[in-house]
Amino acid sequence: MSPKVGVAPKRRAEIIEATFFCIALKGYSNITMQDIADSAGVSKGVIHYYFRNKEELFLSVFEKLVRDLDGHIARKVERAKTPPEKVCAIIGAVFEKIRENKKFQVVLVDFWAQSTKNPRLMAANASQYARYRHLAKKIIAEGIRDGYFKECDPARVASALIGLIEGFTIQWIFDEKAFDLVRAQKMTEEIIIGFLKE
Amino acid sequence: MSPKVGVAPKRRAEIIEATFFCIALKGYSNITMQDIADSAGVSKGVIHYYFRNKEELFLSVFEKLVRDLDGHIARKVERAKTPPEKVCAIIGAVFEKIRENKKFQVVLVDFWAQSTKNPRLMAANASQYARYRHLAKKIIAEGIRDGYFKECDPARVASALIGLIEGFTIQWIFDEKAFDLVRAQKMTEEIIIGFLKE
Amino acid sequence: MSPKVGVAPKRRAEIIEATFFCIALKGYSNITMQDIADSAGVSKGVIHYYFRNKEELFLSVFEKLVRDLDGHIARKVERAKTPPEKVCAIIGAVFEKIRENKKFQVVLVDFWAQSTKNPRLMAANASQYARYRHLAKKIIAEGIRDGYFKECDPARVASALIGLIEGFTIQWIFDEKAFDLVRAQKMTEEIIIGFLKE
Amino acid sequence: MSPKVGVAPKRRAEIIEATFFCIALKGYSNITMQDIADSAGVSKGVIHYYFRNKEELFLSVFEKLVRDLDGHIARKVERAKTPPEKVCAIIGAVFEKIRENKKFQVVLVDFWAQSTKNPRLMAANASQYARYRHLAKKIIAEGIRDGYFKECDPARVASALIGLIEGFTIQWIFDEKAFDLVRAQKMTEEIIIGFLKE
DNA sequence: CATGAATGAGATTTCATTCAT
DNA sequence: GATGAATGAAATCTCATTCAT
Numbered sequence: 001m002s003p004k005v006g007v008a009p010k011r012r013a014e015i016i017e018a019t020f021f022c023i024a025l026k027g028y029s030n031i032t033m034q035d036i037a038d039s040a041g042v043s044k045g046v047i048h049y050y051f052r053n054k055e056e057l058f059l060s061v062f063e064k065l066v067r068d069l070d071g072h073i074a075r076k077v078e079r080a081k082t083p084p085e086k087v088c089a090i091i092g093a094v095f096e097k098i099r100e101n102k103k104f105q106v107v108l109v110d111f112w113a114q115s116t117k118n119p120r121l122m123a124a125n126a127s128q129y130a131r132y133r134h135l136a137k138k139i140i141a142e143g144i145r146d147g148y149f150k151e152c153d154p155a156r157v158a159s160a161l162i163g164l165i166e167g168f169t170i171q172w173i174f175d176e177k178a179f180d181l182v183r184a185q186k187m188t189e190e191i192i193i194g195f196l197k198e
Numbered sequence: 199m200s201p202k203v204g205v206a207p208k209r210r211a212e213i214i215e216a217t218f219f220c221i222a223l224k225g226y227s228n229i230t231m232q233d234i235a236d237s238a239g240v241s242k243g244v245i246h247y248y249f250r251n252k253e254e255l256f257l258s259v260f261e262k263l264v265r266d267l268d269g270h271i272a273r274k275v276e277r278a279k280t281p282p283e284k285v286c287a288i289i290g291a292v293f294e295k296i297r298e299n300k301k302f303q304v305v306l307v308d309f310w311a312q313s314t315k316n317p318r319l320m321a322a323n324a325s326q327y328a329r330y331r332h333l334a335k336k337i338i339a340e341g342i343r344d345g346y347f348k349e350c351d352p353a354r355v356a357s358a359l360i361g362l363i364e365g366f367t368i369q370w371i372f373d374e375k376a377f378d379l380v381r382a383q384k385m386t387e388e389i390i391i392g393f394l395k396e
Numbered sequence: 397m398s399p400k401v402g403v404a405p406k407r408r409a410e411i412i413e414a415t416f417f418c419i420a421l422k423g424y425s426n427i428t429m430q431d432i433a434d435s436a437g438v439s440k441g442v443i444h445y446y447f448r449n450k451e452e453l454f455l456s457v458f459e460k461l462v463r464d465l466d467g468h469i470a471r472k473v474e475r476a477k478t479p480p481e482k483v484c485a486i487i488g489a490v491f492e493k494i495r496e497n498k499k500f501q502v503v504l505v506d507f508w509a510q511s512t513k514n515p516r517l518m519a520a521n522a523s524q525y526a527r528y529r530h531l532a533k534k535i536i537a538e539g540i541r542d543g544y545f546k547e548c549d550p551a552r553v554a555s556a557l558i559g560l561i562e563g564f565t566i567q568w569i570f571d572e573k574a575f576d577l578v579r580a581q582k583m584t585e586e587i588i589i590g591f592l593k594e
Numbered sequence: 595m596s597p598k599v600g601v602a603p604k605r606r607a608e609i610i611e612a613t614f615f616c617i618a619l620k621g622y623s624n625i626t627m628q629d630i631a632d633s634a635g636v637s638k639g640v641i642h643y644y645f646r647n648k649e650e651l652f653l654s655v656f657e658k659l660v661r662d663l664d665g666h667i668a669r670k671v672e673r674a675k676t677p678p679e680k681v682c683a684i685i686g687a688v689f690e691k692i693r694e695n696k697k698f699q700v701v702l703v704d705f706w707a708q709s710t711k712n713p714r715l716m717a718a719n720a721s722q723y724a725r726y727r728h729l730a731k732k733i734i735a736e737g738i739r740d741g742y743f744k745e746c747d748p749a750r751v752a753s754a755l756i757g758l759i760e761g762f763t764i765q766w767i768f769d770e771k772a773f774d775l776v777r778a779q780k781m782t783e784e785i786i787i788g789f790l791k792e
Numbered sequence: 793c794a795t796g797a798a799t800g801a802g803a804t805t806t807c808a809t810t811c812a813t
Numbered sequence: 814g815a816t817g818a819a820t821g822a823a824a825t826c827t828c829a830t831t832c833a834t
Contacts, residue, residue: 026314027312033803034803045806049819113225122372156385159376160366164358167360167361174320174327175327175328178324179353184354191393232828243795251829428806428808439817440809440816509706512624555773559765564761567757567760570723571720575750587789591789601797602797637800647825648825798830799830799831803826812817
């Protein structure tokens with residue numbers, strides 16, 4: 001029957017959210033704990049009460065990011081029926097996420113850069129992409145088996161699929177006006193589905 | 199450019215080289231001027247003699263990086279004769295560069311991340327990709343005109359080409375064993391040339 | 397004494413006990429209230445309920461320490477009959493205490509060091525040793541009067557007695573294997589009684 | 595021909611000296627780097643320029659302390675001729691040091707207390723006393739061999755000698771007025787030499 | 793040209809203490 | 814009585830930059 005119980009998880013989430021916005025705004029290594037505290041509307045001490053240190057906090061932000069994207073992709077893929085639809089679901093899920101919140105990709109790139117110094121982050125990045133490739137590979141293999149796609153190496157096409165998505169979004173965050181993101185998404189589908197169907 | 203150019207270009211180049219290695223090793227925002235001084239075998243003071251400040255130095259490193267890659271691509275493209283060969287020259291140039299020196303891409307990603315905070319870097323990144331897209335677009339347009347490629351939007355295919363290259367290399371730096379880079383290069387050619395030839 | 401005494405003496409005693417163990421383990425100024433709370437199995441808040449602040453708590457630990465040792469010595473001395481036996485009782489009491497619990501001396505040294513900053517502690521330390529010297533002096537004077545000991549300055553021999561005990565135990569806590577504590581005790585008796593009997 | 599060369603060792607020594615005074619004044623764990631900086635008349639940064647961190651600095655202070663005392667004892671012992679004179683030289687050296695600078699012992703006790711937490715300090719303390727015991731043991735053994743002292747265990751008497759010295763000085767720093775330090779020194783000689791000669 | 797000692801602002805982190813529940 | 818979330822002051826440490834020599 002202790003007081004304030006139940007506040008903790010909410011407060012944790014708030015701090016993670018605030019940190020996400022700060023990273024998007026100023027970049028991973030330019031934020032101070034004070035920035036985060038101000039943004040979350042709490043005192044500096046509170047952040048260390050919930051997170052052992054800066055690295056722990058940032059890792060939590062990254063985990064939430066990945067969990068969100070994973071969930072979004074999974075839900076979209078689940079709803080799709082045929083393998084081609086599922087491939088498009090993956091593509092659509094990522095492009096949508098970026099389109100609806102450009103910060104998403106900005107923060108992701110920041111995490112990429114930090115992984116040089118942080119082995120845990122490096123491993124997390126590696127496993128994230130491995131997971132996406134694995135998902136894509138499974139769908140493509142299924143498509144080949146069921147006659148939707150031509151005979152090819154599913155693993156390699158999976159890498160290309162993930163690569164094409166990331167490659168487009170990267171270019172886009174540096175220059176939003178370079179091309180239209182919706183068209184980039186269609187182009188991705190066209191190229192990958194085109195390649196798979198012959 | 200930067201001040202005091204011409205005083206001792208060799209020393210300048212050495213410092214830039216040392217900085218490049220340091221970034222690759224520890225990441226942009228984890229290096230100290232002391233790290234760089236140690237790596238270059240000079241005193242801390244001397245770095246400030248050649249570069250106004252840390253940002254100036256890092257920008258010089260970035261400029262050199264881009265200049266190197268630009269030159270490498272240009273030389274390879276020049277040697278190619280037909281548009282398809284030229285497209286493959288671009289692909290080959292980048293993949294080769296990464297393969298021969300993984301640090302290259304690592305440092306590049308680091309610069310990407312820093313551009314959130316640094317408008318000059320953001321602009322430099324944007325213009326780099328714009329330049330590559332422009333080069334690719336020109337070649338593709340030429341290919342369409344000369345009947346090598348099917349009718350399509352050269353700009354969009356150019357974006358896809360650059361995106362696919364970057365997407366592959368990004369995945370690779372997180373996990374070298376995820377796939378073979380030479381095969382990724384072939385896959386890129388296959389997908390893009392396949393798409394262009396229908 | 398301290399406020400709120402009598403509210404729950406058992407809880408108070410538990411906290412003092414836990415604090416004693418923490419000091420022995422990590423040292424006076426390296427412990428946090430959290431350490432103590434964890435060790436006592438209570439919440440941080442409760443400590444401040446029983447003790448105004450950290451200093452008050454630490455002083456209580458010191459007081460208990462001294463009270464324990466005083467009682468132990470008094471009981472042993474009381475049981476002894478002749479002055480030489482009483483001198484040996486003092487020696488035996490302290491050595492026994494240290495032997496049975498090395499932490500005892502470790503914590504004591506820690507309190508010594510803190511007295512530089514804390515006048516109350518300084519006074520407490522001074523009075524503790526004054527008390528022991530006084531006790532020893534009284535016994536020695538009695539021994540001289542009753543013909544057990546040769547004519548000498550009881551106060552000075554008392555200082556030497558206390559000094560020899562402390563000097564041995566100090567060396568021993570730094571290196572248990574330097575010498576055997578039982579033999580050190582015998583040596584103390586031999587030297588002091590030998591000196592007193594000429 | 596670089597400037598300011600030669601300043602470094604002097605500055606290092608100054609900081610060590612200032613730290614020593616601060617410890618004597620406020621105690622090991624109550625000093626801040628700012629206190630030391632102020633006392634040394636330099637900026638906070640300078641201290642970290644010369645010493646990696648607080649622990650490193652404090653260890654340097656301790657080393658200097660020990661080095662000073664060691665040298666002082668060695669010089670006095672060297673000048674003495676017979677074993678009894680050498681024993682008195684050890685006793686005199688330590689008592690003199692404390693008498694001429696009470697801070698010496700205060701700081702030493704502080705280091706003792708810190709050794710609970712710091713294994714390096716613990717080892718240093720242990721080795722310091724082991725060294726003193728070894729020196730005393732050698733002298734006593736020599737004295738026995740040459741007929742100056744009665745047959746006895748030199749190691750145990752050495753421990754007693756060191757113990758008696760430390761025990762006296764400890765009591766004295768808590769209460770200067772408890773007894774006269776010169777008389778304590780004489781008492782130490784009387785007791786130890788008395789014991790050794792019969 | 794070159795050095796490296798010095799600075800000082802600012803970052804992370806710790807922790808005794810308070811207080812609403 | 815008891816909890817643990819919250820505070821904020823203060824401590825350690827880092828580091829780009831300056832500058833006398």
